[in-house]
Amino acid sequence: MNIILILVDSLNKHCLQMFNPQSECRTPFLDRFGEKSHIFENHFIASLPCMPARREIFAGRKEFLWRPWGSLEVFDPRLPSIIGAKGFNTGIVTDHYHYWEEEANGYLQGFRSIEFIRGHEYDAWRVPDAEPLPKWVEKMAEFRARQYVGQYYANVRDFKDEEDYFPAKVFSKAADWLADNASKGPFFLQIESFDVHEPFDTPEPYGSMYNRTGKSKDDFNIWPPYQVYDDLDAFMAQTSEEELAFLRSQYLGKATMADVWFGRFMDKMDELSLWGDTMVIFTTDHGHDLGERGIFGKQHPHYDSHANIPMIVWHPEHQGDGRRVTGLTQTVDLFATVIEAAGADLPEANRHSRSLMPLIRNESADIRDAILYGTFGQGICVCDGDWTLFRAPLEGKPLYVYSTAITRPLIVDNPVDGRVGKLPEPPVDQGYFDPTVPLPMWKIPIEIDPRTRENYLYNRAQDPGQTRNLWDSEPEQRERLLALARKLMDEEGCPPEQYERLGMAGPH
Incomplete structure (x- = not known):
C-alpha cells in the first residue's frame, strides 16, 4: 500500500x-x-x-x-x-x-x-532591489521589518496569475x-x-471571492504582526x-x-x-x-x-x-x-x-482519554474532550532548554533574551535528564516572556466558542483538570522544574 x-x-x-x-x-x-x-x-x-x-x-x-x-x-x-x-x-x-x-x-x-x-x-530566494516598494508592501512594513516584507515582494513581484x-x-x-x-x-x-x-496575498479570482469591503491590499495590511506582543497590541489598537x-x-x-x-x-x-x-x-x-x-x-x-x-x-x-x-x-x-x-x-x-x-478500523472509539499541548516557554493546555484548561506559568520560576546540541534556536514567541543571532546562555549542567534519550543533554537557562499570567477553564460541550472562563466558578472541575494535567506530565515526561513553574505538585 x-x-x-x-x-x-x-x-x-x-x-x-x-x-x-x-x-x-x-x-x-x-x-x-x-x-x-x-x-x-x-x-x-x-x-x-x-x-x-x-x-x-x-x-x-x-x-x-x-x-x-x-x-x-x-x-x-x-x-x-x-x-x-x-x-x-x-x-x-x-x-x-x-x-x-x-x-x-x-x-x-x-x-x-x-x-x-x-x-x-x-x-x-531572490535578491531584493533598492527600488521603492509598492503601497501594499509599505502597508506590511508598518508593523514588520522592511527587509522581510521586501524579501517577500522580491520573491513574488513577477507573479501574474x-x-x-x-x-x-x-x-x-x-x-x-x-x-x-x-x-x-x-x-x-x-x-x-x-x-x-x-x-x-491572494490572487484573483480568490481575492474577490469573499471580499465585500470594496477595498484591496493597498488599503489594508495583509500581514498583521503577532510574534511581538507590543506590535500586535499596536496593530489591534488602530485596526478596524x-x-x-x-x-x-x-x-x-x-x-x-x-x-x-x-x-x-x-x-x-x-x-x-x-x-x-x-x-x-x-x-x-x-x-x-x-x-x-x-x-x-x-x-x-x-x-x-x-x-x-x-x-x-x-x-x-x-x-x-x-x-x-x-x-x-x-x-x-x-x-x-x-x-x-x-x-x-x-x-x-x-x-x-x-x-x-x-x-x-473502527476497533475502538478512543486512543486517548485526554491530551496535553502547548508552546515552549508558555503555559500548558489539557483537554478531556468536554473540558479544556489553560494553566499559565508562575512568575520568577526557572526555565531550561534540554538538548544534545547547543544551537541558535529560532524562538518565535518573544523571548526576553533576544531573537535569531544572539548566543544562548551557557549550560548549567549536562546529564541524562530524559530516560528515553540514551545520550547526555545540555541544560541551558532561558527566559521567555509569557503571553499571559491568567488561567482559563472552559466547558467545551456547553460553550464550544470558549467564551466563558469558569476558572473561579468551577473549582471541582479546575482541580480535576489540573490533576489530569499532572498525570499526563508524569506519563509523557517533562523536566522536574516544569511542575514548579506551572504551579503544580511534583510528579506522582
Whole structure:
C-alpha cells in the first residue's frame, strides 16, 4: 500500500463547511474527499508552532516542555528513513521554507527525493532591489521589518496569475511526482503547502471571492504582526472591523485556492487509479486566529479556534464514507499511524505517538482519554474532550532548554533574551535528564516572556466558542483538570522544574 501525507499550513477547521456548515468558504474538492473518508472531529495540536509540530510528525516526540523550535536531535528517529527501510520510495514536495533554515536541520535528509518550491514568506530566494516598494508592501512594513516584507515582494513581484502562486506549484509538482513514481513500487509522499499561511496575498479570482469591503491590499495590511506582543497590541489598537473583515476574506480566498489545486492533485490520483491501494491523510500543523479575542496567529492560550485542527483520512481497506471520528487525537500520532500503515515497527523509545489505525478500523472509539499541548516557554493546555484548561506559568520560576546540541534556536514567541543571532546562555549542567534519550543533554537557562499570567477553564460541550472562563466558578472541575494535567506530565515526561513553574505538585 502507498501512503500520502498532505499538510496545508495554518488551515482553520471552522472555515471548512464539513466541520462548520455556516462557513461561507467553498472547498468542494476537500468536501468530495471527506465524503468517502474518515473525518476526525477532535484532532488537536500538541507542540507548536511550525517546526515543533513537524518534529512530532518526523520523530513522534512532543517537545514543548523540553525545548523550542529547532533541528531534529541526533537521537530522533526519522520517519521517512523508517518507511524507506521497508521498501517504500519516499519523497517530499514542499514550499515550507523553514526546512532550509539552520534551525531546522535534519528533517528532509531522510527522503529519497526532495522537491522544494522557493519564495514563500522570508525565503532568501531572490535578491531584493533598492527600488521603492509598492503601497501594499509599505502597508506590511508598518508593523514588520522592511527587509522581510521586501524579501517577500522580491520573491513574488513577477507573479501574474494563480499558476504562479504556491499552492498551484506545490500540488502540480506533487502530481508530477506521482506520474513519475507511482508505478515504481510502494511509495510514501509528503506534500506540504505553506499556504494558507500569511501573508494573505491572494490572487484573483480568490481575492474577490469573499471580499465585500470594496477595498484591496493597498488599503489594508495583509500581514498583521503577532510574534511581538507590543506590535500586535499596536496593530489591534488602530485596526478596524472593515480591515479585519478584509483580512478574513483573503484568508478564505487562499483556502479555496488551495482546495482547487488539491482537487487537481486528486484528479491525478483518479487518472493513475491510485485510490484502491493508497492511504491519504489530509491535515494541518495548526490553525490561525484572525483577530478573534484581539489576537492573531497561534499563540498560547491555545483556544480551539487554532488548536482543534482538521484531519481527514482515506484508507482503501477501511473506507470511512464520511464517518465522524470523535476520539481525541494529536499531531504527534501521525508518526505511529504512518509507521503502522507501512508495516514497520515503532522505535522502542516511542513515548508520545499512538497509531490512529484502531480508530480507522473502527476497533475502538478512543486512543486517548485526554491530551496535553502547548508552546515552549508558555503555559500548558489539557483537554478531556468536554473540558479544556489553560494553566499559565508562575512568575520568577526557572526555565531550561534540554538538548544534545547547543544551537541558535529560532524562538518565535518573544523571548526576553533576544531573537535569531544572539548566543544562548551557557549550560548549567549536562546529564541524562530524559530516560528515553540514551545520550547526555545540555541544560541551558532561558527566559521567555509569557503571553499571559491568567488561567482559563472552559466547558467545551456547553460553550464550544470558549467564551466563558469558569476558572473561579468551577473549582471541582479546575482541580480535576489540573490533576489530569499532572498525570499526563508524569506519563509523557517533562523536566522536574516544569511542575514548579506551572504551579503544580511534583510528579506522582
